[in-house]
Amino acid sequence: MVSLEQLQSFVAAAETGSFSAAARRLRKAQSAVSTQVANLETDLNLALFRRDGRMPTLTPAGERLLAEARVVLDRREHLIGVARSLEEHVENRLVLAIDELYPEHALGALFAEFAARFPTVELEILFPLMEDVSRLVLDGGADLGVMWRQEVLPTELGFHTLGWVPLKLVCGRGHPLARGSTVPAETAPAWPGRS
Template sequence: MNLSLEQLKALLAAAETGSFSAAARRLGKAQSVVSSAIANLEIDLGVELFDRRGRYPVLTAAGERLLVEARAVLASSEQLQAVAHELHGGVEARLTLAIDDDSQLPWVAEVLDRFAQTFPAIELELLFPMLEDLTHLLREGRAQLGISYERLQASRDLEFHALGRLRLPIVVAPAHPLARLARVGLADLKGERQLMVTGQRGGGERERFRFAPSVWWVEGDWGVLELIKRGLGWGSVPEYLLQGPLARGEVVVLPVDFLEQQWSMGLELLWRRDQPLGQAGRWLREALVTHARQVFRG
């Protein structure tokens, strides 16, 4: 038996895309190369991986089982390569950190202060993409680290570390009709305009907490908060942005009765599994994790 990683990559791509031609496009190879790789893999393993009788190939029971093993082998291979590159590499000249919304910068700034002292010669780039925009930057290698709200689905190509949870109260301006209600139900929220964050790519992530049919989409929590203060709708805003507006009477927290506890979302630190971090990237990753334990321990 003489298996290769290329054969396993062809199997994975074909299974995930649903056809050999789509797998070839993903891998940047000719369809004949992918078909031959899978055929040779079937010969080496002695089992049929795909049922080819229909228009599109369908994994057999044996194929489904071996796909699990193939994913594990490829993940181990990527980890091996990443570790080897990290051991070989030194301090990188440039590092990009993508953060889902610039409103999170205050808690990150303390780590960046220490980063500047530890790596004064490194060119650091901070980007503030929203939702799917952030994971896209990581996947294309445009950013090395990302701080994101928890995603609907984990991605095989991205590693993550949970940083903590943020409370996101639902708030309105004091003069808003919802502010006059003693208890606010789902039907009440559906009857008023909702203000929500969005990325430039759109996507399913932005729809996950949509309750109202009428929505204004805003690129950033600061923007959502400003429109809320003007009475243009209701929205959910990170608690750390509300201390001043609440004290000044610019917004009020709604008593929402269909949420059993205060609404919260997790934060994640993301990086690509197959893209090794240099010395500075590893330092920043560990420093963010350590600092987040202190910030979000409550």
């Protein structure tokens, strides 16, 4: 039966290039790492490393199974992270409704930071029209909403200002404003609603 220890030893040996370096990474004896890899090869009935040179090198089967072993170990870490989040009462799933007119360039860095801080939280993102954001939050279809400020805000929701986004006003060449009239710059705040 394939064990997580066998997979850890296999991945460490493949990534470090030797059983001794893998042993140092895993803080185990070299003989233990070599035994784990040998047992994995026996259990799979495949040679994962060529041992005819000074350093072991992956066989084609080893190269293919290395990717699979990494997936299994990553999922193990994910499972542990989800369990830790549940223990700490961190949400394991969040549905976010964002007005489809919200600037995309402002979202990429935000989502990257969220993923780094909460790697085990599943994030679902919806892009409804502005007036539908608050409705989704009110109806329970979204946990949080990000939208442009509206004249009338639902009193059942709490709001917090995220900041100001400058709006560039443009017009066609034939429009009266194109003849040299100027319009003062305006900004509009974006508001997330939460239940």
